[in-house]
Amino acid sequence: MDMPTSSRGGGLLAGARRFARKPGLFARLVAPGFGKILDRIDAALVRGTIHARLPDGTARLLGGRAPGFECTVDLRSWTALLRLATNGSIGWYQAWEAGEWASPDPVPLFALFMANGEELGDTGRARGPFRLAARFAHWLNRNTPAGAQKNIAAHYDLGNDFYAAWLDPTMSYSSALEVGEDGLEAAQRRKWGALAKRIGDAETVLEIGCGWGGLAGHLAARGSRVTAISLSDAQLAWARERHGAGVEFRKQDYRDCSGQFDAIVSVEMVEALGREYWPTFMDCIARNLKPGGCAAIQYISMRDELFEAYAQSADFIQAYVFPGGLLIRTSEFQRLAEERGLAWQDQRDFGLDYAATLEAWRKRFDAAEAAGRLPAGFDERFCNLWRYYLMYCEGGFRGGGIDVHQVTLVKQGE
16 A cells, blocks of 8 residues: 655655565565575675674674675564565665664665675666566656656755755755865855866856756856756746846756857756766757867766666666666766767866765754754655665765766867
8 A cells, every 4th residue: 555645745756656566476486585685695795794683583794704884784574675686776765664674874784785886786776577667667757858847846846945944055956075164055165166167267157957046146256147047947936036146047958058158067967867868968068168168067977887787777766866867977978078079177076075965964954854944745754765865875975886076078179
């Protein structure tokens, strides 16, 4: 029986239903025995340790052969392993939601799985018909012009009041830079400064995926004439009200952009596209950038060695949080840029800053929920999903399987 969805956030939860596969008799037949699943996990943990308490009350140590992340897992039902073995990270979340496993801190568990991702292989991924079903469900969320509008609305139109309750005052929903004792807001402004430095004193700037407009406002305050695009009505309303001076905010698909700009900026927008649209995005950069102009791109990547297995299915994030999304493979992204005369320069990697950003967001989210500052309409199920999402992503960055980067693309020619 499906749990009711919250009145706000219901779009995300409803969209995830097509990824749900309850482990019935067929799953029990195709999955290996519970002991074999634990044996596979144990053998694959070349670094790090899981202290597991099993449903029968016994304890088992998994890994422990080399230093690494260390975590505790209370496995309350064998069904959790069945879900993991057949439906991967989607099933593991569904098991957590059902109370079939718990941990005092899931972040090191997610980091441990990511750090040992190559060795674990398909142990934590959907398989067989479950993989095919997940791929088909993900395909239904592909980012056609109509699909992109729907996917963006499902996530970003949760409400400005929701995001304002736990983001920092800049309303930046992307990794900060050099997160330290001066706090998250200062680190977000450092991120803006680093991006601005990459494009110099550009007179005209296009921002693709402008969020709530903070970066566009920052660039306009430096003297640039900024055109900023988004598909989110909620974000655009916020941006126009607070950053309208010197910025033209447009509701526009990147595929429809036509113009000549001295510079382009785009922060963590490309992960929403899907692999089939990466060439189209690079076409947009090449088409709209003046010769000699610079594009400053911030993007999230999946480690090359893990990418193909990741791309062949769908994971928890794609099912529950960012429909239609896919992390970038840097080598492929760079090749697409260079094929279009865009020189790839000055790549900077700062994944641990994203882990710190996510940790700060989670603490702010928890504080907002505890203080009753989240807007009405978000039920306990949704709040637990959001918390799990923040922990899951933090663990991925700490485990090194995913990373965040800034890079400058320079259009060749006179």
